[in-house]
Amino acid sequence: MxxxxxxxxxxxxxxxxxxxxxxxxxxxxxxxxxxxxxxxxxxxxxxxxxxxxxxxxxxxxxxxxxxxxxxxxxxxxxxxxxxxxxxxxxxxxxxxxxxxxxxxxxxxxxxxAIDPVPSDTNEDKKIDVIRRKNLSLKPMDIEEAVLQMEMLDHDFFLFLNSDTNQLDIVYKRDDGKYGLIETENVESSK
Structure with a gap:
């Protein structure tokens, strides 16, 4: 449950x-x-x-x-x-x-389980990626990532966290404050 x-x-x-x-x-x-x-x-x-x-x-x-x-x-x-x-x-x-x-x-x-949700025809449409960007990630701390995000005038910023050596994301919240999404590696079972 x-x-x-x-x-x-x-x-x-x-x-x-x-x-x-x-x-x-x-x-x-x-x-x-x-x-x-x-x-x-x-x-x-x-x-x-x-x-x-x-x-x-x-x-x-x-x-x-x-x-x-x-x-x-x-x-x-x-x-x-x-x-x-x-x-x-x-x-x-x-x-x-x-x-x-x-x-x-x-x-x-x-x-x-038997699916009681009716089929939505929009769900079977192909997802079109209309733009691609390549990033060169340099290690930085959270504060530098927020500054980079602000300089670029973006709502989020992907960066290589120098403290954890993981890819993390900082983002601007609706209330004007900042959030951090920390990633971790998940083992895939084959």
């Missing part, structure tokens, strides 16, 4: 709210392998305009599922987030596993 960590901002989450969220996200249990003890981080935010924003993040070993929705009706927002997550699972289950098998990898370990 997925463990739920529900947090409210500008509101308290009642048992009814928690139960509704768990009920709508319960379908995900059919698709996510439970041996990894998945945890769903759920943030429920209420704004002054009487709108609700639901954010759900579920980190998995090879994939992070994330969806958010802002609606005037709390229950509608939860329903839409649930539908987005199910579409993401279906998309990754088919595309990534197909590509992984072609390359000899095991693929993402989703449970095999």
């Amino acid at each position: 997925i463990e739920y960590q529900i947090r409210g901002e500008n509101m308290s989450t009642t048992d009814a709210i928690n139960n509704y969220i768990k009920l709508r996200l319960e379908k995900l249990n059919n698709y996510i392998d439970q041996k990894n003890n998945p945890i769903a981080h759920i943030n429920v935010r209420k704004y002054n305009e009487k709108t609700f924003k639901i954010e759900v993040t579920i980190p998995l070993p090879y994939l992070t599922l994330r969806a958010e929705e802002t609606q005037s009706d709390f229950y509608n927002a939860v329903d839409l987030v649930s539908a987005k997550l199910l579409r993401q699972i279906r998309k990754f289950k088919t595309r990534v596993n197909r590509k992984s098998r072609e390359r000899g990898f095991k693929g993402i370990d989703f449970n095999e």
